[in-house]
Amino acid sequence: MLAFSWPSVTSSVKNLPLAVAGPESAVSQVESALSTASPGTFAFVGADDRAGAVSKIESREVYGAIVLDSAPEVLTSSAASPVVSQLLTGLAPKLQAQLSAAATAAGGSAVTVAVTDVVPLAASDPRGSGLTAAAFPLTLGGMLGGILATILIVGAWRRVVAITVYVVVAGVALEGILGGWFGALQGDFFVNAGAIALTLLAVSATIVGVASLVGRAGIAVGPVLFLLIANPISSATQPLEFLPQPWGAVGQWFPRGAGSTLLRDLSYFPSANLLFPWLVVASWAALGIVLALAGHFREGVRARFTNEVLPEHAVHGAHAATPAHPAHTATPTHPAHAA
Incomplete structure (x- = not known):
C-alpha cells in the first residue's frame, strides 16, 4: 500500500x-x-x-x-x-x-x-502514456529473467549465460513492441534495445548474484528492492522534483529510475548528458555478475571440501572403528573354552 x-x-x-x-x-x-x-x-x-x-x-x-x-x-x-x-x-x-x-x-x-x-512528444504518443508505461516492463522483465534462471538452472555461470541471452532477446523484442509497434520510443532502434537489455540485466543479474550467494532466498531481493523500494521513487511517471527530497534523486540510482530516464533521453533529448544513467544500470549489472562469480567460487570450494576433506575423514573413521584382527575376535582359539 x-x-x-x-x-x-x-x-x-x-x-x-x-x-x-x-x-x-x-x-x-x-x-x-x-x-x-x-x-x-x-x-x-x-x-x-x-x-x-x-x-x-x-x-x-x-x-x-x-x-x-x-x-x-x-x-x-x-x-x-x-x-x-x-x-x-x-x-x-x-x-x-x-x-x-x-x-x-x-x-x-x-x-x-x-x-x-520546444521538445514535443511524438505524434504516435501525444500524451506520453506509452513512454510512461514502457518503464514498468523494465522492472518486471528483469525480475522474471532473474527468478526463472535461479529456479530452473543450476550453477552460477549457467545462470549468467542464461540471463545474458534472455536480456538480449527481450531488449530487441521490447524495443520492437514499444518503439516499432506502439511508437512510444523514438531514436535509434539498436541503441534503445541496448538500453533496455542493460536495464533488464541490472535487475536480473542482481537477483541471480544474491541467490548464488545465499540460495533461493535471494530471489526475494527482486520484489523487495526493485518493486517495493525502487519503483515508487523511480520518477518514471512524474518529475523527480515532485517527490519528497531527497527520494527523487535517490531513485535515479536504481535500475528502474535510471533506465526510465535513459529511454526518455534517448528518445527525445540526445543533447542531454547520458553518462550517469548508463553508469547506473551498468554498475548494477556488473554488481550482479560479481556476486554470481563469488557464488560460483563458493560452490567450487564447497565441492572440493565435500570431495576431498570429507572422504578422508570418513576413511580414518572407518579404520578407527574396525578391529585390527577381526579373525581373532570372531573365532575363539579353543572352542572348548568357549563352550
Whole structure:
C-alpha cells in the first residue's frame, strides 16, 4: 500500500528548474512575481537569450523557459513532462497580463505571449502514456529473467549465460513492441534495445548474484528492492522534483529510475548528458555478475571440501572403528573354552 500509494499522495510541485532570459530588470520582476504567487514552485536558472534557453531545455537542465525580449514567449517541453508543460502553459496568460499592464502604463500597446513546445512528444504518443508505461516492463522483465534462471538452472555461470541471452532477446523484442509497434520510443532502434537489455540485466543479474550467494532466498531481493523500494521513487511517471527530497534523486540510482530516464533521453533529448544513467544500470549489472562469480567460487570450494576433506575423514573413521584382527575376535582359539 505504501509502495504504490505514497508517490501520488505526497506528490507536490516544487523546485522545478525554469530558465528566464531577458533584461535583468524584467527577469527580476518576473521571478519575484512567480515566487510570490507560487512559493517554492520554481528554481530559477539564468539564460542569456532564447537560444540559450532552448539549449538548456534540450539538454534537460530545465523543464522550460520564459523569454522576455521584444517577443515574449513561454517555452515548454512536453517530452520532459506533460504535467510541467501544462503548468508552464498556464503561466502565459498571467505573464501576458502583467507585461501588457506594464506596457500600457508606459504608453505602449498590449503584449502577446506565445507558447512554444520546444521538445514535443511524438505524434504516435501525444500524451506520453506509452513512454510512461514502457518503464514498468523494465522492472518486471528483469525480475522474471532473474527468478526463472535461479529456479530452473543450476550453477552460477549457467545462470549468467542464461540471463545474458534472455536480456538480449527481450531488449530487441521490447524495443520492437514499444518503439516499432506502439511508437512510444523514438531514436535509434539498436541503441534503445541496448538500453533496455542493460536495464533488464541490472535487475536480473542482481537477483541471480544474491541467490548464488545465499540460495533461493535471494530471489526475494527482486520484489523487495526493485518493486517495493525502487519503483515508487523511480520518477518514471512524474518529475523527480515532485517527490519528497531527497527520494527523487535517490531513485535515479536504481535500475528502474535510471533506465526510465535513459529511454526518455534517448528518445527525445540526445543533447542531454547520458553518462550517469548508463553508469547506473551498468554498475548494477556488473554488481550482479560479481556476486554470481563469488557464488560460483563458493560452490567450487564447497565441492572440493565435500570431495576431498570429507572422504578422508570418513576413511580414518572407518579404520578407527574396525578391529585390527577381526579373525581373532570372531573365532575363539579353543572352542572348548568357549563352550
